[in-house]
Amino acid sequence: xxxxxxxxxxxxxxxxxxxxSVASRLLASNTAKLPSFHDxxxxxxxxxxxxxxxxxxxxxxQAHENCKYLPGIKLGTNVIADPDLESAVKDADMLxxxxxxxxxxxxxxKLVGKLRPGVEAISLIKGMEIAVEKFSEATIGYRExxxxxxxxxxxxxxxxxLVSVVEDIEGVELCGTLKNVVAIAAGFVxxxxxxxxxxxxxxxxxLREMRAFSKLLFPxxxxxxxxxxxxxxxxxxxxxxxxxxxxxxxxxxNGGKRSFDELEAEMLHGQxxxxxxxxxxxxxxxxxxxxxxxxxxLSTVHEICIGQLPPTSIxxxxxxxxxx
Amino acid sequence: xxxxxxxxxxxxxxxxxxxxSVASRLLASNTAKLPSFHDxxxxxxxxxxxxxxxxxxxxxxQAHENCKYLPGIKLGTNVIADPDLESAVKDADMLxxxxxxxxxxxxxxKLVGKLRPGVEAISLIKGMEIAVEKFSEATIGYRExxxxxxxxxxxxxxxxxLVSVVEDIEGVELCGTLKNVVAIAAGFVxxxxxxxxxxxxxxxxxLREMRAFSKLLFPxxxxxxxxxxxxxxxxxxxxxxxxxxxxxxxxxxNGGKRSFDELEAEMLHGQxxxxxxxxxxxxxxxxxxxxxxxxxxLSTVHEICIGQLPPTSIxxxxxxxxxx
Numbered sequence: 001x002x003x004x005x006x007x008x009x010x011x012x013x014x015x016x017x018x019x020x021s022v023a024s025r026l027l028a029s030n031t032a033k034l035p036s037f038h039d040x041x042x043x044x045x046x047x048x049x050x051x052x053x054x055x056x057x058x059x060x061x062q063a064h065e066n067c068k069y070l071p072g073i074k075l076g077t078n079v080i081a082d083p084d085l086e087s088a089v090k091d092a093d094m095l096x097x098x099x100x101x102x103x104x105x106x107x108x109x110k111l112v113g114k115l116r117p118g119v120e121a122i123s124l125i126k127g128m129e130i131a132v133e134k135f136s137e138a139t140i141g142y143r144e145x146x147x148x149x150x151x152x153x154x155x156x157x158x159x160x161x162l163v164s165v166v167e168d169i170e171g172v173e174l175c176g177t178l179k180n181v182v183a184i185a186a187g188f189v190x191x192x193x194x195x196x197x198x199x200x201x202x203x204x205x206x207l208r209e210m211r212a213f214s215k216l217l218f219p220x221x222x223x224x225x226x227x228x229x230x231x232x233x234x235x236x237x238x239x240x241x242x243x244x245x246x247x248x249x250x251x252x253x254n255g256g257k258r259s260f261d262e263l264e265a266e267m268l269h270g271q272x273x274x275x276x277x278x279x280x281x282x283x284x285x286x287x288x289x290x291x292x293x294x295x296x297x298l299s300t301v302h303e304i305c306i307g308q309l310p311p312t313s314i315x316x317x318x319x320x321x322x323x324x
Numbered sequence: 325x326x327x328x329x330x331x332x333x334x335x336x337x338x339x340x341x342x343x344x345s346v347a348s349r350l351l352a353s354n355t356a357k358l359p360s361f362h363d364x365x366x367x368x369x370x371x372x373x374x375x376x377x378x379x380x381x382x383x384x385x386q387a388h389e390n391c392k393y394l395p396g397i398k399l400g401t402n403v404i405a406d407p408d409l410e411s412a413v414k415d416a417d418m419l420x421x422x423x424x425x426x427x428x429x430x431x432x433x434k435l436v437g438k439l440r441p442g443v444e445a446i447s448l449i450k451g452m453e454i455a456v457e458k459f460s461e462a463t464i465g466y467r468e469x470x471x472x473x474x475x476x477x478x479x480x481x482x483x484x485x486l487v488s489v490v491e492d493i494e495g496v497e498l499c500g501t502l503k504n505v506v507a508i509a510a511g512f513v514x515x516x517x518x519x520x521x522x523x524x525x526x527x528x529x530x531l532r533e534m535r536a537f538s539k540l541l542f543p544x545x546x547x548x549x550x551x552x553x554x555x556x557x558x559x560x561x562x563x564x565x566x567x568x569x570x571x572x573x574x575x576x577x578n579g580g581k582r583s584f585d586e587l588e589a590e591m592l593h594g595q596x597x598x599x600x601x602x603x604x605x606x607x608x609x610x611x612x613x614x615x616x617x618x619x620x621x622l623s624t625v626h627e628i629c630i631g632q633l634p635p636t637s638i639x640x641x642x643x644x645x646x647x648x
Contacts, residue, residue, distance in 0.1 A: 135639035136521045137528070160639070162525070196564040197460045201486070204461070204557035211551070223547060227535070232556060233528035240520040240564075315459035315484070 008038040011155065012092035014107060016045040016060070016081065020098035021070035023124055027096065028076035030155055037155065044088035045081045046099075057081040086114050094155065095121040122152055137162040139230035141172030164228060170218040171225035175210065179235045180275035181282060182206030184248040184301050186239035188314040191252025198315060202297070203239050207232060209295045213282070216291070243268060244275035251304075252311035260305055276305050332362040335479065336416035338431060340369040340384070340405065344422035345394035347448055351420065352400035354479055361479065368412035369405045370423075381405040410438050418479065419445040446476055461486035463554035465496030488552060494542040495549035499534065503559045504599035505606060506530030508572040508625050510563035512638040515576025522639060526621070527563050531556060533619045537606070540615070567592060568599035575628075576635035584629055600629050 011031055013024045024043045031037040045057040050068065052059075060066050060081035064074050082088035085107065089095060093116055097104060104125065122140065138156065142149035142165055149165040156163045166172060185206055189199045207226060214221040225231055239245055247263050254263075260276050283302035286292045292299040303309040335355055337348045348367045355361040369381040374392065376383075384390050384405035388398050406412040409431065413419060417440055421428060428449065446464065462480065466473035466489055473489040480487045490496060509530055513523045531550060538545040549555055563569055571587050578587075584600050607626035610616045616623045627633040 134518050134522050135525060137525045194458050196561050198458045200557040200560035200564070201459060201461045201553060203560055204551070204553055204555075207556060208551055223551075227528070227532055227550070229525060229528055231528075232531060233524040236524035236527055236560060237520050240524070 008036060009094050009151070009155075010038045010040070010042075010092045011094045011096065012042040012044065012089045013096045013098060014044045014085075014089070015098035016043050016056070016066060016069065017098070017100075018066075018069040019124065021066040021073075021075060023096060023098050024079045025070075025073065025075045026158060026161065027155060028079045030158065032076065032078055034154065036151075039078045041076075041079050042088045042092065043075075043079055043081050044085050045083050047083035055083070057083040085110055089115060089119075092116070093119050094152070095119060097121060097123045097125060099125070101125050120148055120152075135160045135162075137164070137229040137233065139163070139172055139175075139225075139228040140165045141169040141225075141230075142167055143169050162229075166222070166225050166228055166230075168220065168222045168225045171214055171221040172228075172230045174214040174217070174221070175225065175228075175230040175234060177274075177278050178210040178213065178282070178298075179206075179238045180244045180273070181279045181298055181301050182210065182235060183238040183242050183244035184273070184275040184279060184305065185297055185314050187245040187248025187250075188252040188301075188304065188311045190245065191249040192311060192314075194315065199239070202314065203235060205297050206239075207235055209297050210235075213295060213298065216289075217285070244273050247273055248275070256304065256307060256311050259307070275301075279305055332360060333418050333475070333479075334362045334364070334366075334416045335418045335420065336366040336368065336413045337420045337422060338368045338409075338413070339422035340367050340380075340390060340393065341422070341424075342390075342393040343448070345390040345397075345399060347420060347422050348403045349394075349397065349399045350482060350485065351479060352403045354482065356400065356402055358478065360475075363402045365400075365403050366412045366416065367399075367403055367405050368409050369407050371407035379407070381407040409434055413439060416440070417443050418476070419443060421445060421447045421449060423449070425449050444472055444476075459484045459486075461488070461553040461557065463487070463496055463499075463549075463552040464489045465493040465549075465554075466491055467493050486553075490546070490549050490552055490554075492544065492546045492549045495538055495545040496552075496554045498538040498541070498545070499549065499552075499554040499558065501598075501602050502534040502537065502606070502622075503530075503562045504566075504568045504597070505603045505622055505625050506534065506559060507562040507566050507568035508597070508599040508603060508629065509621055509638050511569040511572025511574075512576040512625075512628065512635045514569065515573040516635060516638075518639065523563070526638065527559060529621050530563075531559055533621050534559075537619060537622065540613075541609070568597050571597055572599070580628065580631060580635050583631065599625075603629055 011027055013020055013027065020043065024041050028041040031041055032039050045060065048056045050056060050059060056068060064077050064079065066075065089111060099107060140149055140152050140163060146167065153163040153165050182203060185202050186199055189202050211223065211226045247260065247267050250263050250267065251260060260273065264270065264272055279302040282298050286295055286299055300309060300313055304311055304313055335351055337344055337351065344367065348365050352365040355365055356363050369384065372380045374380060374383060380392060388401050388403065390399065413435060423431060464473055464476050464487060470491065477487040477489050506527060509526050510523055513526050535547065535550045571584065571591050574587050574591065575584060584597065588594065588596055603626040606622050610619055610623055624633060624637055628635055628637055
């Protein structure tokens, strides 16, 4: 996967929101230093017109800063904003997706036939958040090609951002999704004022159910993945902060009398919580296979979300035998 | 291990502080319900005279409440306080130790020759806290005798307190000890105001080092133990609350300029933090084996505690290769 022209890898970032801008900045600082990468990081910008009348992409290229989504932070002169998707990716052999997840499919369709042969892509859409210049970490899941995985890890690693690779795509993805359901449970515990001991117990049981559920769905999933940052660390972050936790806390404080729809409208301006929809999807899988009793926490979260059980039920189930 | 006289197991609790009283209350509520246990729970009280002139043991037996260490909470009429150690244990075949750890050795010496044959004992001294009537959980480590372990689990389990058993005494013990070192690291992160993301990363790396260190010391230690409540859940609890975390936070806020000795004197009335002394003991083991580089977090905590490194170093180390 060498770039034929210069022998150096070229990186393009698809997305320029807050998180896309943070990623571009981090990548650009690394590509400037690492000899195996071309300095320039091309960032596809979903074009918009700023209140000043200026185009967002032009503003970024002039100020080297995304004044709308990451104001006050220099991206690096080697980040080039490009409002034309096709042009943004045409020379790249490493693509970084950082868009809202509902746009991925549409973007991918537009990319068909426009990419270089052998191009690789990574998605940052779920499973991690980078705190700017604060120590944090992430996990890259890969299948078979460890060399490519290590190249991606090298591209992202900084002294304050540790990146590890695990040969377990499904495990990494499921961690990123299921943790949001556990965060809902943690939010219920917060709303019931049950304290850290109870919350830690719920998080631990949640982690165990995440692991057991993932392994039932994909026997290839590895225990070790849950010790990676995508597992226990992201779970902790999401259960301490995060909007799934926050809205679920409000839900429990209201004794379940105000629906998630209502609270989402009020607290998230109508955006929907991922944990609530994931809980429903998981519940469908559990029901289909007759597995509800094996996953009391995951099941209970959904039943509370839809008003079938009160929020206090989150600490009232018995553990299934053999599940400890 | 049947009690010859009645065929029922008899429980004695060694200790009557806050935690000993909570344990006695929980056990008494279970022994009253479970047919395989004698109702009475005998609680050895380190006798003291109350300001009223009354003896603590007499007060407990009269009011069924430990007015000094657990005021306002009924222990149950089947909890019998006994200030005489020998008399408290003489009929028991299940002993529950809940004293400060420095008294255990002296107590055990006094018990030699005074116990029934086949008596079993459990220590609650490290590794868990029971929140009164709030949902929480605990892990019992055992070696070989699963039947005995399950009997203990039955004795402790309530709808709000889940108890699991694992055949890994060393793993459970080391979790209980090493988590305090990680809590010191988490406290440093809090004191540096680095946020939940960083804190979660540090907790995750701490859990990984706990596991790797335990397995190097005792190859019998199992990965799974770290998914039990004694592992990830107790680690979370200790890193969110707990005095190791709290004093370490103060240490970092003062930029390491006030020593732990000084802060312990001020914040803990001279009691010492377990995490600080455990960090030193762990460091001695690491130095002896030349393992420091394999355990950057555990090593760094000690070096910060003794003033050799500034608190900010907690997020500045590189991970050892192959440790991710």
